[in-house]
Amino acid sequence: xxxxxxxxxxxxxxxxxxxxxxxxxxxxxxxxxxxxxxxxxxxxxxxxxxxxxxxxxxxxxxxxxxxxxxxxxxxxxxxxxxxxxxxxxxxxxxxxxxxxxxxxxxxxxxxxxxxxxxxxxxxxxxxxxxxxxxxxxxxxxxxxxxxxxxxxxxxxxxxxxxxxxxxxxxxxxxxxxxxxxxxxxxxxxxxxxxxxxxxxxxxxxxxxxxxxxxxxxxxxxxxxxxxxxxxxxxxxxxxxxxxxxxxxxxxxxxxxxxxxxxxxxxxxxxxxxxx
Amino acid sequence: xxxxxxxxxxxxxxxxxxxxxxxxxxxxxxxxxxxxxxxxxxxxxxxxxxxxxxxxxxxxxxxxxxxxxxxxxxxxxxxxxxxxxxxxxxxxxxxxxxxxxxxxxxxxxxxxxxxxxxxxxxxxxxxxxxxxxxxxxxxxxxxxxxxxxxxxxxxxxxxxxxxxxxxxxxxxxxxxxxxxxxxxxxxxxxxxxxxxxxxxxxxxxxxxxxxxxxxxxxxxxxxxxxxxxxxxxxxxxxxxxxxxxxxxxxxxxxxxxxxxxxxxxxxxxxxxxxxxxxxxxxxxxxxxxxxxxxxxxxxxxxxxxxxxxxxxxxxxxxxxxxxxxxxxxxxxxxxxxxxxxxxxxxxxxxxxxxxxxxxxxxxxxxxxxxxxxxxxxxxxxxxxxxxxxxxxxxxxxxxxxxxxxxxxxxxxxxxxxxx
Amino acid sequence: xxxxxxxxxxxxxxxxxxxxxxxxxxxxxxxxxxxxxxxxxxxxxxxxxxxxxxxxxxxxxxxxxxxxxxxxxxxxxxxxxxxxxxxxxxxxxxxxxxxxxxxxxxxxxxxxxxxxxxxxxxxxxxxxxxxxxxxxxxxxxxxxxxxxxxxxxxxxxxxxxxxxxxxxxxxxxxxxxxxxxxxxxxxxxxxxxxxxxxxxxxxxxxxxxxxxxxxxxxxxxxxxxxxxxxxxxxxxxxxxxxxxxxxxxxxxxxxxxxxx
Numbered sequence: 046x047x048x049x050x051x052x053x054x055x056x057x058x059x060x061x062x063x064x065x066x067x068x069x070x071x072x073x074x075x076x077x078x079x080x081x082x083x084x085x086x087x088x089x090x091x092x093x094x095x096x097x098x099x100x101x102x103x104x105x106x107x108x109x110x111x112x113x114x115x116x117x118x119x120x121x122x123x124x125x126x127x128x129x130x131x132x133x134x135x136x137x138x139x140x141x142x143x144x145x146x147x148x149x150x151x152x153x154x155x156x157x158x159x160x161x162x163x164x165x166x167x168x169x170x171x172x173x174x175x176x177x178x179x180x181x182x183x184x185x186x187x188x189x190x191x192x193x194x195x196x197x198x199x200x201x202x203x204x205x206x207x208x209x210x211x212x213x214x215x216x217x218x219x220x221x222x223x224x225x226x227x228x229x230x231x232x233x234x235x236x237x238x239x240x241x242x243x244x245x246x247x248x249x250x251x252x253x254x255x256x257x258x259x260x261x262x263x264x265x266x267x268x269x270x271x272x273x274x275x276x277x278x279x280x281x282x283x284x285x286x287x288x289x290x291x292x293x294x295x296x297x298x299x300x301x302x303x304x305x306x307x308x309x310x311x312x313x314x315x316x317x318x319x320x
Numbered sequence: 321x322x323x324x325x326x327x328x329x330x331x332x333x334x335x336x337x338x339x340x341x342x343x344x345x346x347x348x349x350x351x352x353x354x355x356x357x358x359x360x361x362x363x364x365x366x367x368x369x370x371x372x373x374x375x376x377x378x379x380x381x382x383x384x385x386x387x388x389x390x391x392x393x394x395x396x397x398x399x400x401x402x403x404x405x406x407x408x409x410x411x412x413x414x415x416x417x418x419x420x421x422x423x424x425x426x427x428x429x430x431x432x433x434x435x436x437x438x439x440x441x442x443x444x445x446x447x448x449x450x451x452x453x454x455x456x457x458x459x460x461x462x463x464x465x466x467x468x469x470x471x472x473x474x475x476x477x478x479x480x481x482x483x484x485x486x487x488x489x490x491x492x493x494x495x496x497x498x499x500x501x502x503x504x505x506x507x508x509x510x511x512x513x514x515x516x517x518x519x520x521x522x523x524x525x526x527x528x529x530x531x532x533x534x535x536x537x538x539x540x541x542x543x544x545x546x547x548x549x550x551x552x553x554x555x556x557x558x559x560x561x562x563x564x565x566x567x568x569x570x571x572x573x574x575x576x577x578x579x580x581x582x583x584x585x586x587x588x589x590x591x592x593x594x595x596x597x598x599x600x601x602x603x604x605x606x607x608x609x610x611x612x613x614x615x616x617x618x619x620x621x622x623x624x625x626x627x628x629x630x631x632x633x634x635x636x637x638x639x640x641x642x643x644x645x646x647x648x649x650x651x652x653x654x655x656x657x658x659x660x661x662x663x664x665x666x667x668x669x670x671x672x673x674x675x676x677x678x679x680x681x682x683x684x685x686x687x688x689x690x691x692x693x694x695x696x697x698x699x700x701x702x703x704x705x706x707x708x709x710x711x712x713x714x715x716x717x718x719x720x721x722x723x724x725x726x727x728x729x730x731x732x733x734x735x736x737x738x739x
Numbered sequence: 740x741x742x743x744x745x746x747x748x749x750x751x752x753x754x755x756x757x758x759x760x761x762x763x764x765x766x767x768x769x770x771x772x773x774x775x776x777x778x779x780x781x782x783x784x785x786x787x788x789x790x791x792x793x794x795x796x797x798x799x800x801x802x803x804x805x806x807x808x809x810x811x812x813x814x815x816x817x818x819x820x821x822x823x824x825x826x827x828x829x830x831x832x833x834x835x836x837x838x839x840x841x842x843x844x845x846x847x848x849x850x851x852x853x854x855x856x857x858x859x860x861x862x863x864x865x866x867x868x869x870x871x872x873x874x875x876x877x878x879x880x881x882x883x884x885x886x887x888x889x890x891x892x893x894x895x896x897x898x899x900x901x902x903x904x905x906x907x908x909x910x911x912x913x914x915x916x917x918x919x920x921x922x923x924x925x926x927x928x929x930x931x932x933x934x935x936x937x938x939x940x941x942x943x944x945x946x947x948x949x950x951x952x953x954x955x956x957x958x959x960x961x962x963x964x965x966x967x968x969x970x971x972x973x974x975x976x977x978x979x980x981x982x983x984x985x986x987x988x989x990x991x992x993x994x995x996x997x998x999x
Binding site for chain 3: 049052053055056058059062063065066067069070071073074077120123124127139141142143145146147148149150151152153154155156157158160161167195198248252253255256258259262263273276277280286289290293296297300303304307308
C-alpha cells in the first residue's frame with residue numbers, strides 16, 4: 046500500500062510504544078529486583094521468596110489460581126456448548142447478557158459478594174430464617190476462589206465461545222454421522238478443535254487470578270495474603286521497592302511460562318492472510 | 321391411448337440401450353417400472369391398467385430391486401415455513417438416486433431427515449422395513465458426504481478415515497486395511513499421513529467420500545458434494561461417484577440443483593419444488609415426459625405454451641390445431657404444451673406454415689440458440705445451423721415431440737409451480 | 740436434557756447477576772451501611788450529583804477513558820496499516836510484542852510504568868494515568884482492527900488509485916470506511932478497559948487524583964458511600980439499554996436478511 050519509507054515512519058509510534066513503554070519498564074523492574082538500596086547487585090531480595098511468609102503466599106496464590114482456572118474451565122465448556130448449539134434469534138441477546146456483568150465495576154460487585162457471604166450476610170440470614178446453622182464463608186480460601194471465578198469467568202467464556210462458534214455445524218454432524226455419541230463427539234472433535242481457545246482462556250484467567258490483590262483483600266479479610274497483596278504492600282506501605290520488584294520478577298517467571306504456552310498453541314491466527 | 325403406450329415402449333427401448341451402456345441395466349428397468357407405474361395409473365382406465373401392470377410385472381419381476389428406504393407421508397416445517405409436504409418415496413438397494421430441485425425446494429431437508437439430523441413433523445422413515453424416524457444419526461447405517469466436506473482439521477487423512485471404524489471398536493489391523501482400501505477406491509493411495517487442510521478441494525472431497533465409505537454404510541448421502549469444485553474437476557468426480565456406486569453397491573442418495581449432474585449420474589431422479597415431489601423417474605423419463613410445467617421448465621430448456629386439448633391426438637395452440645400423440649384428456653381441456661428447443665426444425669417460410677421472424681441468435685459452440693417470434697410468442701430453437709436476425713422462417717415440430725401436460729389442479733400444486 | 744441445560748444456564752445467570760442485584764438494591768437502601776435494610780429511598784441518586792468527589796472521579800474516568808481510547812485508536816490504526824505491509828515473519832513478531840501487555844499481569848504493568856514515570860521524572864497525576872491508559876489500550880485496538888484489515892481486499896484500494904485518487908485520499912475514502920466497524924469496536928473496547936481498570940491506575944496515579952475505581956477502593960475500608968451504588972446502577976442500566984437496543988437492531992437486520 047505504501048513505500049518502505051512511509052511504512053517505517055508509520056511504524057515509529059508503535060516502536061516507541063513497545064520500546065519505551067513496554068520493554069524499558071520491564072527492565073526497570075528487573076533492575077530494581079536484582080539491586081539493593083545502594084544500587085549494588087544483590088540477589089538477597091529474590092531469595093526472600095523462600096522466606097516463610099512470602100513462600101506461603103506464593104503457594105497459596107498458585108493453588109487458588111489453579112483451582113479457579115479449573116473451575117472456570119469446567120463451568121465455561123458446558124455454558125459455551127449450550128450457547129453455541131442453539132442457533133436461534135435470542136442467542137445474541139443471551140450471549141450479551143453473559144458479557145453484560147463485565148461492565149459493572151468489578152470492585153463493587155466483589156464487594157457485593159462480601160454482603161452476600163459475610164457472617165451477617167444474605168445467605169446466612171436466609172439460613173437463619175429457615176432455622177439452619179449459619180456458615181462461615183467470608184474470609185476463607187473458598188470465598189477468594191468464588192471471587193476469582195466471578196471476576197474472571199468471562200475471560201474463559203469469550204475465547205471458548207469464539208473458538209466453539211468457529212466450528213462448522215457440519216463438522217459436528219459428520220462426527221455424529223460416523224457413529225460418535227455425545228461424549229465421543231466432545232472428546233475426539235470438540236475438545237481438540239477448541240484447545241487453542243481453552244489455552245487462551247486458561248492464560249486469561251490464571252494470570253490475573255495469580256496476581257490479584259483486590260479479591261483477596263475483599264473476600265479474604267486481610268488474613269489470607271496472596272503474593273499480589275504482599276507486592277502491593279511493599280509499594281504502598283513498606284516502601285521497599287527493591288523487594289516488591291524482586292517478588293514481581295518471580296511473578297514474571299510464571300507469566301513468561303504462560304506466554305510461551307499460549308504462543309505454542311497460537312490462538313491468534315492471521316485471518317485473510319492466505320487469501 | 322396408443323400414443324402413450326407407443327411412447328412408453330419407446331422409452332423402454334432407450335432405457336434398455338442405456339442399461340447396456342452402464343454396469344447395471346437391471347436397475348434402470350426396475351426403477352423405470354416404478355416410475356411408469358405412477359403415470360400409467362393416472363392415465364389409464366382400470367382394465368387397461370391391469371393388462372399393463374401384468375406386462376410390466378412379468379418384465380420387471382426378476383429385475384426388481386429390494387426396497388431399502390421408504391419415506392411415508394413425511395412433512396416438515398421450520399417455524400411457519402413448510403419445507404416438505406406429503407413426501408412418499410421408495411429408495412431401492414444399490415441405486416443412484418438424485419434429489420433435484422432449486423434451492424429451498426426441500427431436497428437438503430429430505431436428505432437430513434434420512435441422515436437423522438432432522439426429525440419430520442409427521443410421517444415415518446422406514447429402513448429395511450424398520451421404523452428409524454427417531455434414531456439418532458450415530459446409530460443409523462447411513463453415512464453422509466457433506467457439502468463443505470467437513471473433514472476434521474486436527475487429524476490427518478488416515479485419522480479422518482479411521483474415525484468411524486475406531487468409534488465402532490474395530491481392530492487396528494482391520495482399520496489399516498480398510499483405510500488402504502478406501503484410499504484406493506478414491507484414487508488417493510499413499511495419502512495416509514497428509515494434512516487434510518493442505519489438500520486441494522477435489523482431494524478433500526475424495527477423503528470425505530473415503531471417510532464415509534469405509535464404514536460400509538448401506539446408504540451414502542451426498543449433499544451437493546461437487547458444488548465447490550471447478551467445472552473440469554466436477555465432471556471427473558461425477559464419473560468417479562458413479563464408479564464408486566457400482567463398485568461398492570452402496571445406495572447413493574445425491575442432492576443437487578444442477579440438472580446436468582442429475583441427468584448424467586442417476587439411475588432415478590426425484591424432481592422437487594417447494595417441498596413437494598414433482599416427478600420421480602429415470603433421467604430420460606423426466607426429460608422427455610415431464611409431468612408438469614415445472615419439471616419441463618426446470619430440466620433442460622423448454623417452450624411452454626397454453627393449449628387446449630380438442631380431442632385425442634389433437635391440440636389447439638394459438639388458435640390452430642396440431643396433431644400430437646397424447647390421449648386420454650377430456651375434450652376442450654386446457655393443458656400446458658411443452659416443446660423442446662432442439663425438437664423444433666426451422667425451414668423457409670411457407671404459405672400455410674407456422675411462420676415467424678428471427679429476433680436473436682447466440683452461438684454456443686456446439687449449437688445456436690435462436691429466438692423466433694411467431695404469434696406473439698418468443699420461441700427458443702436450438703439448431704446446428706445459424707440464422708440471421710430478421711430472417712423469416714417457419715417452425716416445424718413432429719407430433720411425437722409435442723408433450724401435453726395437465727395443468728395444475730389443486731391449490732398446492734399451483735403454489736408449487738409458481739416459481 | 741433440555742431442562743437440564745436451562746437449569747444450568749439459569750444457575751450461571753444467577754451467579755453472575757446476584758451481586759449486581761445486591762448492588763442495585765443497596766442503591767435504594769435508606770441505611771448508610773450495607774447489610775442493614777431500613778427502607779427504600781431515592782436520596783442517593785440526588786446526593787450523587789452533589790458529591791464533588793464522586794463527580795470529579797467520574798469526570799476523570801470519562802475524560803481519561805475517551806481520550807486514551809481515541810489516542811490509542813489512532814495509534815493502533817496507524818500501526819495496523821503499517822504492519823500489513825510487513826513480511827509475514829516480522830508481522831508475527833510484532834503481533835507477539837503487541838500481546839505482551841495483554842498477557843502480562845496488571846500489577847506488573849502498573850509497577851513497571853510507575854517506575855518508568857518516576858525514572859523519567861514525571862510527576863504522578865492525571866497525565867501519568869492518561870499515559871498509562873494509552874499504553875495498555877493500544878494492543879486491544881490492534882487486536883480489533885488487524886484481522887479486518889488483513890481480510891480486506893487490496894483491490895479496493897487499488898481501484899481507488901486507478902480511478903485517480905492519491906494514496907492518502909484512497910485510504911481515507913475507501914479503506915477507512917471499510918474498517919469502520921472494527922475501529923469502532925476497538926475504541927469501545929479500549930474505553931471499557933480504561934474505565935474498568937483499577938490496578939494500573941492504582942500504581943500510576945498521584946495523590947489527590949482519583950478515577951471511579953480508585954475512589955471506590957479508597958472507600959472500601961471506611962465503607963462505600965451509597966452514592967457509588969447509585970452511580971453504578973445508573974451506568975449498568977445505561978449499558979443494559981444500549982446492549983438491548985443493539986441486540987434488537989441486529990435481530991431486525993437478521994430478520995430482514997432471512998426474509999430477503
